[in-house]
Amino acid sequence: MSVLRELRKLVLGETWVLPLGVAALLAASLILRAVAPDLWEDAGGFLLLGGVVGLLAAVSAGSTSRRRSG
Numbered sequence: 001m002s003v004l005r006e007l008r009k010l011v012l013g014e015t016w017v018l019p020l021g022v023a024a025l026l027a028a029s030l031i032l033r034a035v036a037p038d039l040w041e042d043a044g045g046f047l048l049l050g051g052v053v054g055l056l057a058a059v060s061a062g063s064t065s066r067r068r069s070g
Helices: 002-013 016-033 039-070
Strands: none
Touching: 016 039
16 A cells, blocks of 8 residues: 555655646636636636636645644
């Protein structure tokens, strides 16, 4: 079992939040672009920026709390 755990750490790093968050942001941007192209043209970059900043804040807050408790 430890071999699988180490392999997961090598492939994905310590967290699943970042890769899953990036995939969710990509999917949301593709959906928004298809559903509301005018909104995407006007605010798509700002929405992606907000999503990336929120994702990085969530990942860094989670890693900070794990370091303090561990």
